[in-house]
Amino acid sequence: MDFSYSPQEERFRADLRAWLADALPPGWGETVFEPEDEDERAMFRLAWERKLHSGGWSGINWPVEYGGRGATLVERAIFAEEMARVGAPEGLNIIGHNLAGSTILRHGTEAQKKYFLPRILSSEDVWCQGFSEPNAGSDLASVRTRAERRGDKFIVNGQKIWTSFAQYSQWCFALVRTDPDAPKHKGLSFLLIDMKSPGISIRPLRQISGECEFNETFFDDVEVPVDNIVGDINDGWRIAMTTLAYERGPEDALGRQIRFSQELEKLVGTVAATPRGGAKLIDDPIVRQKLARSITEVEIMRLNAVRTFSKYLNGDDRGPDASIIKLYWSHAAQNMYEAAMDILGPTAPIAAPDPLSAGGGRFQLSYLQSKAFTIYSGSSEIQRNIIGERMLGLPR
Amino acid sequence: MNFGFNEEQKSLGETVAALLADFPALTGPDPAEARDPAVWQALADLGLFALLVPEAHGGVGLTLVDVALAIEALGAGLAPPIAASTLIATDIIVRAGTAAQQASLLPRIATGELRIALAMLENGQGYDPDAVQTVMGGNGVTGSKILVPDADVADLLLVLARIDGRIGLLLVARDARGVSIRRHADIDPSSGLCEVTLDGAALMDGALVGHAGSGDVVPRLMDAAAIVYAGMAMGMAARMLDASVDYAKTRVQFGQPIGAFQSIKHRCADMAVAVEAGRSAAYYAFWTAAENDPDRSRAASMAKAYCGEVARDVCNETVQIHGGMGFTWELGLHRFLRRAKVLEHGFGNHVWHYERIMVETLAAQAVGDKAQAA
Numbered sequence: 001m002d003f004s005y006s007p008q009e010e011r012f013r014a015d016l017r018a019w020l021a022d023a024l025p026p027g028w029g030e031t032v033f034e035p036e037d038e039d040e041r042a043m044f045r046l047a048w049e050r051k052l053h054s055g056g057w058s059g060i061n062w063p064v065e066y067g068g069r070g071a072t073l074v075e076r077a078i079f080a081e082e083m084a085r086v087g088a089p090e091g092l093n094i095i096g097h098n099l100a101g102s103t104i105l106r107h108g109t110e111a112q113k114k115y116f117l118p119r120i121l122s123s124e125d126v127w128c129q130g131f132s133e134p135n136a137g138s139d140l141a142s143v144r145t146r147a148e149r150r151g152d153k154f155i156v157n158g159q160k161i162w163t164s165f166a167q168y169s170q171w172c173f174a175l176v177r178t179d180p181d182a183p184k185h186k187g188l189s190f191l192l193i194d195m196k197s198p199g200i201s202i203r204p205l206r207q208i209s210g211e212c213e214f215n216e217t218f219f220d221d222v223e224v225p226v227d228n229i230v231g232d233i234n235d236g237w238r239i240a241m242t243t244l245a246y247e248r249g250p251e252d253a254l255g256r257q258i259r260f261s262q263e264l265e266k267l268v269g270t271v272a273a274t275p276r277g278g279a280k281l282i283d284d285p286i287v288r289q290k291l292a293r294s295i296t297e298v299e300i301m302r303l304n305a306v307r308t309f310s311k312y313l314n315g316d317d318r319g320p321d322a323s324i325i326k327l328y329w330s331h332a333a334q335n336m337y338e339a340a341m342d343i344l345g346p347t348a349p350i351a352a353p354d355p356l357s358a359g360g361g362r363f364q365l366s367y368l369q370s371k372a373f374t375i376y377s378g379s380s381e382i383q384r385n386i387i388g389e390r391m392l393g394l395p396r
Numbered sequence: 397m398n399f400g401f402n403e404e405q406k407s408l409g410e411t412v413a414a415l416l417a418d419f420p421a422l423t424g425p426d427p428a429e430a431r432d433p434a435v436w437q438a439l440a441d442l443g444l445f446a447l448l449v450p451e452a453h454g455g456v457g458l459t460l461v462d463v464a465l466a467i468e469a470l471g472a473g474l475a476p477p478i479a480a481s482t483l484i485a486t487d488i489i490v491r492a493g494t495a496a497q498q499a500s501l502l503p504r505i506a507t508g509e510l511r512i513a514l515a516m517l518e519n520g521q522g523y524d525p526d527a528v529q530t531v532m533g534g535n536g537v538t539g540s541k542i543l544v545p546d547a548d549v550a551d552l553l554l555v556l557a558r559i560d561g562r563i564g565l566l567l568v569a570r571d572a573r574g575v576s577i578r579r580h581a582d583i584d585p586s587s588g589l590c591e592v593t594l595d596g597a598a599l600m601d602g603a604l605v606g607h608a609g610s611g612d613v614v615p616r617l618m619d620a621a622a623i624v625y626a627g628m629a630m631g632m633a634a635r636m637l638d639a640s641v642d643y644a645k646t647r648v649q650f651g652q653p654i655g656a657f658q659s660i661k662h663r664c665a666d667m668a669v670a671v672e673a674g675r676s677a678a679y680y681a682f683w684t685a686a687e688n689d690p691d692r693s694r695a696a697s698m699a700k701a702y703c704g705e706v707a708r709d710v711c712n713e714t715v716q717i718h719g720g721m722g723f724t725w726e727l728g729l730h731r732f733l734r735r736a737k738v739l740e741h742g743f744g745n746h747v748w749h750y751e752r753i754m755v756e757t758l759a760a761q762a763v764g765d766k767a768q769a770a
């Protein structure tokens with residue numbers, strides 16, 4: 001075991017720090033923040049992602065031939081650490097980078113890799129994920145959206161739901177039914193669908209938080225070239241499992257950990273500056289206990305991810321540890337926002353843009369958003385089933 | 397950077413686990429039978445106590461990371477607490493002992509000749525080492541220590557005391573003049589918790605370990621002990637998880653194994669997550685101690701606080717999953733419940749360590765703010 005870094009890794013860190021010092025908007029995090037408006041914010045995030053790419057900081061551990069940096073998983077972890085340190089903005093194309101890219105890299109044809117991967121890394125193409133349907137959520141293998149092969153095209157009909165960022169996406173990877181007569185896991189295929197294709201329409205859905213990040217997506221005789229299938233026809237379930245392994249795995253968790261540790265630091269700062277009854281809120285021992293527990297849990301998110309990276313580097317396969325990581329971070333983060341509301345006490349309900357809202361209202365919004373953590377990417381109940389059955393060997 | 401153990405480290409853990417398994421009374425239902433003195437000799441013969449001793453003094457010269465999995469095994473096997481406390485004391489003597497102390501003590505530690513108990517807490521003082529009242533004077537050391545694990549079977553006591561108004565560590569022979577020992581009635585009799593009364597107790601030659609009040613010796617002891625206790629707690633938690641899973645696979649009710657019921661399956665899954673998270677915290681803390689990394693105290697507190705909570709929760713769940721069997725004396729799960737409580741409260745419970753994390757975090761943030769202002 002060794003947590004020290006090689007000279008090469010230290011150089012990577014130093015280069016990134018130097019680059020970040022110039023690249024972040026002047027006054028970032030002090031006076032300059034992300035735009036409030038949802039669309040403006042999305043464009044701000046996209047611009048940041050493109051800037052990262054133009055500096056060579058996209059696809060850290062992807063092969064160079066597809067536009068990546070060819071670095072190690074450890075350097076990827078250093079990247080996450082440094083982004084956390086400066087409170088860097090998040091990206092818009094997370095689904096492209098973490099899910100679409102990783103899946104195509106693993107299972108795509110050479111032509112698909114050559115075409116799609118560089119465009120994902122540059123965030124020229126933003127991606128969305130078309131898995132869930134109104135009657136296929138936890139029971140994902142029940143998807144009913146049909147794709148019928150006609151010559152060199154698939155004709156797609158059906159409806160997806162909860163499609164995050166569809167409104168900004170050029171591409172969607174979708175799980176579709178290509179053989180209605182096969183057992184449900186066996187008749188699925190994994191298609192890459194151009195969101196500009198005729199017959200696609202999206203309808204925004206408003207969320208708990210008041211935002212409209214996700215959508216309903218309708219497919220009405222949408223034509224998809226057969227070349228846009230990943231893997232073989234009716235082999236989509238296996239491909240989708242790869243996507244889910246990345247969605248739940250350490251890469252994704254590390255990216256989130258950055259944001260949670262940023263928010264936690266803001267929370268500590270806010271609490272340290274908040275007067276309470278002639279003293280400081282930070283001096284309340286119960287507040288300190290709650291904060292310290294969250295500090296510990298968020299640090300463990302990072303350690304879990306790095307530990308799992310090391311397992312992969314030392315030759316272990318990706319397995320149910322993705323579910324361990326997902327189940328851990330989703331609850332730890334939810335606990336942290338619940339703790340934030342507890343700590344703020346009487347002013348907890350005051351939200352943005354009220355001038356009296358603590359921390360600019362970010363904790364209230366994040367608290368609401370955090371309710372999704374234990375639902376998406378497979379609900380906690382599904383993760384527990386996976387861990388129980390596939391890792392611990394308990395009966396179904 | 398590599399957050400994994402090598403083959404030797406893993407095999408050491410397995411060897412210690414296998415050795416302890418040869419002493420079924422250790423984890424058997426009756427705590428009174430769980431203090432077999434032969435265990436100490438077997439661990440010594442295995443070379444466990446030589447591991448942290450530098451080669452120059454007849455040892456193997458390994459670090460706390462190298463023994464992390466062995467320590468987990470000590471926890472899982474409910475090994476006598478004197479084994480862990482001797483390893484912790486070894487770390488302190490190696491890091492802070494004088495040349496004379498090292499030359500006289502380390503070779504004897506390596507062979508298993510010296511058992512060392514840690515005498516820290518005092519009645520009415522809480523966990524804080526700074527609150528200690530035991531004092532070194534002209535005619536020896538005077539004070540009263542409580543909750544000293546295995547003091548009655550130790551050869552030496554490492555005593556936290558006030559020396560010229562500052563806190564430090566002193567070595568006292570258990571059989572020295574002025575030392576008297578009384579067994580506590582306690583929740584885990586196999587921990588051998590004792591009250592140690594020091595009435596002008598004679599000090600060993602060159603008794604002072606490190607410099608009182610200055611240097612790192614007391615914080616290092618608190619951190620190393622917290623980390624070792626966290627490691628043992630994770631060993632226990634992992635063993636209890638296994639016991640729960642095994643039982644859930646075999647116990648049939650309503651025509652199926654109870655592990656098929658989600659309320660049981662999901663608890664097992666949550667325990668598995670907690671065990672892995674706790675291990676991440678503990679293993680990282682072991683590394684910071686081995687390297688004496690600047691993050692050591694924060695990492696130690698995180699590990700101790702978090703792993704203590706995990707072990708407590710997992711032991712509770714394990715009893716619940718075993719139903720009426722879990723509550724029996726005969727099955728012996730109570731042994732783990734009891735030991736977990738002792739570990740949870742040794743060297744600072746979660747409340748004390750979470751507070752310490754807050755102090756560290758705010759100090760780090762103040763440094764960061766200053767750097768930004770400059």
Ligand SMILES: Cc1cc2nc3c(=O)[nH]c(=O)nc-3n(C[C@H](O)[C@H](O)[C@H](O)COP(=O)(O)OP(=O)(O)OC[C@H]3O[C@@H](n4cnc5c(N)ncnc54)[C@H](O)[C@@H]3O)c2cc1C
Nearest residue numbers: 129130131132137138162163164372375376377378379381
């Ligand atoms: C903010 C957000 C963004 C999302 N983005 C996307 C996206 O971009 N693309 C996409 O495809 N999907 C997306 N999803 C969908 C998400 O993956 C699903 O919501 C999720 O898988 C749960 O499915 P469901 O909503 O149909 O709930 P259901 O499956 O109906 O579950 C309802 C409840 O029943 C429980 N349950 C279900 N089955 C079991 C079982 N076998 N055992 C025990 N309990 C069970 C669940 O855990 C849950 O508590 C998003 C969801 C959210 C909230």
